[in-house]
Amino acid sequence: MKISKVFAFFLSLVCQISFGQAADEKLLHGEITIDSIGVNGINILNLTSGKTSLTNSDGTFSILAKANDILVFKEVSLKTYEKKISSTDLIRNRLVLHMQAKTNELKEVIVKNKQISVFSLGIVTKEPVKYSPAERHLQTAGDFKPIMLLRILGGGMPLDPLINKINGRTKQLKKLVVVEKKEMNIQLISELYQQEYFTLQLGIAAEYVNGFKYFVVENENFVKVLHSKNEQKISFFLIALAEDYKILLQSKN
Structure with a gap:
């Protein structure tokens, strides 16, 4: 019985938090540039709400957000950019972000035997799980x-x-x-x-x-x-x- 009450309390708390957060959301506008030029097709994810958006041909975008939300900006050829939204950002309602192209300074390394590993050599009997x-x-x-x-x-x-x-x-x-x-x-x-x-x-x-x-x-x-x-x-x-x-x-x- 006590366990049910504890679970009900936490469930109620989570619901109240979620409802309050949704009520504070605002349509936030912004622009993404590279070398002062607007960038098309940048994927935008609000990690807090799960909402997504995409930049237009001139680099502009809009997405629902609230204070303390974290926005992630991704594109294959660009460095991932994260932005925590502040109350000031919502008041100004105009984000101007500058993203950078990915650079690869490593020289190419050719591995002749791709099968060599601690698993293939028998050092371990079970291949470990690989996490990103x-x-x-x-x-x-x-x-x-x-x-x-x-x-x-x-x-x-x-x-x-x-x-x-x-x-x-x-x-x-x-x-x-x-x-x-x-x-x-x-x-x-x-x-x-x-x-x-x-x-x-x-x-x-x-x-x-x-x-x-x-x-x-x-x-x-x-x-x-x-x-x-x-x-x-x-x-x-x-x-x-x-x-x-x-x-x-x-x-x-």
């Missing part, structure tokens, strides 16, 4: 589950998952993991196919190529084929999805 940076943050934060409340009586309940559940950090980290995986898939596509493949072979205008990449990684079947690294199958999927994408563009024009 965002997944490691999520593992550290912990994921709160209602059954953990049963451990309160024994004094053995970890506090981090509960605290992170209340302040929304775990939810934010889960969303960032999803975004990061999509970004990695887009990077893999860019490594497999040059820009000319999309413009000449698939007939997609250069300004829409990045948008097409984001479009295809939303398709779960395509992502499975992508990770098989079978270029023939990947190409078949891209050709079919390119037709769908061009129809979508025509319907919006």
Whole structure:
């Protein structure tokens, strides 16, 4: 009975926090530039609310946000940019952000034997799970589950998952993991196919190529084929999805 009351209390608290946050949201306007030029097709994610947006051809955008929300700005060729929204930002209602292109200063390293690892050499009998940076943050934060409340009586309940559940950090980290995986898939596509493949072979205008990449990684079947690294199958999927994408563009024009 006590456990039910404790769970009901935390559930009520989370609902009140969520309702209060939604009521404070405001449509925030902004602009993203590189070298004073507006940038088209930048993906914007509000980690707190999960809402997304995309910059227009002149680099301008709008997205619902409130004070202390964290906005993430991503594009394959640019460095990821994060911005915590302040009360002043909401009053001014005009964000001007400057993003930078990614640079790679490392020289190419050729590994002749790609199969060598502690797993292949028999040092360990089971290959360890590999986590991306965002997944490691999520593992550290912990994921709160209602059954953990049963451990309160024994004094053995970890506090981090509960605290992170209340302040929304775990939810934010889960969303960032999803975004990061999509970004990695887009990077893999860019490594497999040059820009000319999309413009000449698939007939997609250069300004829409990045948008097409984001479009295809939303398709779960395509992502499975992508990770098989079978270029023939990947190409078949891209050709079919390119037709769908061009129809979508025509319907919006």
